[in-house]
Amino acid sequence: MEQIKNYLIVGASSEVGVAFIKSLANKVEAGVQIVAHYGSDAESLLQLKKSFQHIDIHPIQADLSQPAEVNKLLDETEAIGVPQCIIWLAAGKLEYRKLKKIERDKIQTDMEIQVYALAETGARFLPLMAKERFGKMVVMLSECTIGMPPRFMTEYVTVKYAALGLMKSMSLEYADKGVNVNGISPGMMETAFLSNIDERFVAMNAESNPQKRNAMVEEVAEAIHFLTGKGSDYMNGANLNVSGGNR
Numbered sequence: 001m002e003q004i005k006n007y008l009i010v011g012a013s014s015e016v017g018v019a020f021i022k023s024l025a026n027k028v029e030a031g032v033q034i035v036a037h038y039g040s041d042a043e044s045l046l047q048l049k050k051s052f053q054h055i056d057i058h059p060i061q062a063d064l065s066q067p068a069e070v071n072k073l074l075d076e077t078e079a080i081g082v083p084q085c086i087i088w089l090a091a092g093k094l095e096y097r098k099l100k101k102i103e104r105d106k107i108q109t110d111m112e113i114q115v116y117a118l119a120e121t122g123a124r125f126l127p128l129m130a131k132e133r134f135g136k137m138v139v140m141l142s143e144c145t146i147g148m149p150p151r152f153m154t155e156y157v158t159v160k161y162a163a164l165g166l167m168k169s170m171s172l173e174y175a176d177k178g179v180n181v182n183g184i185s186p187g188m189m190e191t192a193f194l195s196n197i198d199e200r201f202v203a204m205n206a207e208s209n210p211q212k213r214n215a216m217v218e219e220v221a222e223a224i225h226f227l228t229g230k231g232s233d234y235m236n237g238a239n240l241n242v243s244g245g246n247r
Contacts, residue, residue, distance in 0.1 A: 004136065004228065005032055006081040010064070010073075010121065011089030012036035015191040016140070018044050019221040020087065025052035027225075035077045037062055037090070064090055064117040065109050074124045082128045085136040085228050088118055092159075096152045103155070110159040115166055122170045126179060133178030138227045139167040141183040141239060146247040164239060171237035180236055182227050186220045187243035210245040 007024075009017055013036070021034060025048070032055045036045045042059045049057040058080055062073035077083060092110045097103075118139065129135025142160045144150060149157040164183060171181035187209060206214045223242050226232060241247055 003028075004085045006083045007032070007034045007085045007087065008037070008077050008083035008121075008125070009034060009087045009089065010037045010117075011039075011091065011140070012059075013038035013041060013044050014089050014091075015217045016189070016220050016224075017087075017089050018048065019217040020224055021045075021048050021052075021057070023218070023221050023225060025055055028055065030054045032056070033081055034058065035060055035080055035083065037073060039063065039090075065112040067112075067116070067120075070117045070120055074121060078124070083125055084129065084132075084134060086121060086125060086138070087224060087228070088121070088137070088139045090114060090117070091140060095156070097155060098152050099154050107155050107158060110155065111162065114159050115162045118163060119166055122166075122181075126170060126174050126181075129179045130174055130177035135174075135179040136228045136232070137170070137179070137181040138224050139163060139181070139183045141167070141185045143185045143187045143241070143243040143247045145183075145185055145239060146241055146243065167239075168237045175236045180227075180232055182232060182235055182237065183239040184220070184223055184227060185239050185241055185243065185247075186223070187215045187246050189215045189217055189220065191217060208246070209243075213244070215242060215244060 011017055034055060034057045036057050036059045038045055038059055038061055045057060045059040060073055060076050062069040064070055090113050092113060141164055144157050145160050145164045167181060167183045174181060220242055223240060227240060
């Protein structure tokens with residue numbers, strides 16, 4: 001497998017995205033370009049750009065719930081260089097909500113961000129990867145897509161299963177064209193993603209895990225490295241379990 005030169009990381013300003021870019025910067029030499037998408041706050045990406053000047057980091061803002069902004073992100077990405085690797089980390093914040101209290105607008109917004117925008121990105125770039133017979137795509141899913149999901153997370157689980165189905169469909173369509181599309185399903189990570197969750201639930205989740213802790217962003221970043229590397233060349237449509245044995 002040739003070295004990946006052009007990356008598109010959607011949701012790059014997330015804690016996993018920042019951890020992945022730091023790790024990547026320490027593994028590669030000059031010549032790597034990263035289109036680093038963010039929703040609102042570019043500070044962490046600007047700091048990375050300043051700290052790792054041997055790689056080219058291009059922060060680009062886009063609201064993925066708006067189709068016009070998704071198209072703008074894809075246009076700007078293609079102008080910089082067709083990505084050889086797409087890492088999809090974009091997601092809404094996790095919330096516990098009983099079925100009787102689900103909100104249609106919340107599901108629709110999350111579908112726009114995690115499914116429709118992902119589909120449009122795949123439709124734009126996977127055919128271009130196929131022409132070169134080389135490409136990697138990693139989709140952030142969740143341990144809820146492995147086995148029975150937890151209670152009181154209907155909105156979250158519904159969207160993640162939709163993204164899982166899309167990932168598997170894309171992988172099948174491009175499996176014979178030198179393109180690997182896989183998912184990654186980590187357990188709960190103690191990040192800003194959990195800011196709407198009671199701390200007691202976070203602690204209880206850690207205690208119930210076989211390893212008695214929640215996942216670390218650096219561990220998830222390294223698992224993503226595996227899925228973007230040569231070791232995953234014979235993997236397609238896989239949903240990598242990074243749940244600490246919880247699933």
